[in-house]
Amino acid sequence: AQSVSQHNHHVILSEAASLELGCNYSYGGTVNLFWYVQYPGQHLQLLLKYFSGDPLVKGIKGFEAEFIKSKFSFNLRKPSVQWSDTAEYFCARVPKAGKSTFGDGTTLTVKP
Amino acid sequence: EPEVTQTPSHQVTQMGQEVILRCVPISNHLYFYWYRQILGQKVEFLVSFYNNEISEKSEIFDDQFSVERPDGSNFTLKIRSTKLEDSAMYFCASSANIFGYTFGSGTRLTVV
Numbered sequence: 503a504q505s506v507s508q509h510n511h512h513v514i515l516s517e518a519a520s521l522e523l524g525c526n527y528s529y530g531g532t533v534n535l536f537w538y539v540q541y542p543g544q545h546l547q548l549l550l551k552y553f554s555g556d557p558l559v560k561g562i563k564g565f566e567a568e569f570i571k572s573k574f575s576f577n578l579r580k581p582s583v584q585w586s587d588t589a590e591y592f593c594a595r596v597p598k599a600g601k602s603t604f605g606d607g608t609t610l611t612v613k614p
Numbered sequence: 615e616p617e618v619t620q621t622p623s624h625q626v627t628q629m630g631q632e633v634i635l636r637c638v639p640i641s642n643h644l645y646f647y648w649y650r651q652i653l654g655q656k657v658e659f660l661v662s663f664y665n666n667e668i669s670e671k672s673e674i675f676d677d678q679f680s681v682e683r684p685d686g687s688n689f690t691l692k693i694r695s696t697k698l699e700d701s702a703m704y705f706c707a708s709s710a711n712i713f714g715y716t717f718g719s720g721t722r723l724t725v726v
Binding site for chain 1: 656659672720
């Protein structure tokens with residue numbers, strides 16, 4: 503079965519620090535990877551997605567992610583976080599149709 | 615930008631009661647999904663629906679759950695006899711293909 507793992511469960515950073523959240527996916531099948539963000543009390547919002555092509559994907563709010571096939575990874579990065587980035591971040595493997603598989607999520611707390 | 619709309623945003627129901635969660639997918643989408651997120655846990659797939667029938671369901675989606683597309687625009691999730699452990703955020707999603715996979719804002723179900 504396809505799986506997605508996020509190794510960092512809770513990350514605490516100060517404002518202006520750089521961010522990298524890990525996401526690894528299991529081998530096999532089409533690889534379409536998404537990062538979602540969920541702000542407190544709100545719904546899932548799409549940050550960015552990768553289907554094919556340029557492995558460096560730029561998303562909203564200054565986020566980017568790099569698909570590294572040899573490492574089965576799709577890590578999320580941001581050069582300088584803000585307090586407003588405090589949220590839960592989910593990596594997901596999304597097929598063309600059918601169920602998406604989500605990672606456990608990483609809670610990011612940014613201290614002002 | 616087209617949205618997936620869910621109503622109500624918050625539903626409180628007594629244990630044992632039936633509840634219907636409603637979703638209006640994006641109009642040209644063909645695939646429909648329900649996911650849930652118990653507080654503090656990961657997003658879990660419940661069911662996918664295509665061509666007026668269930669195409670895939672998880673072990674969570676037992677006989678207490680059913681889905682329906684009653685009128686060509688709405689997509690509903692029914693829980694026949696709610697339990698305390700059904701309390702969660704329920705997300706509807708729809709897709710035409712990989713590019714259009716979109717989540718709704720969610721319905722928070724509280725069973726008391």
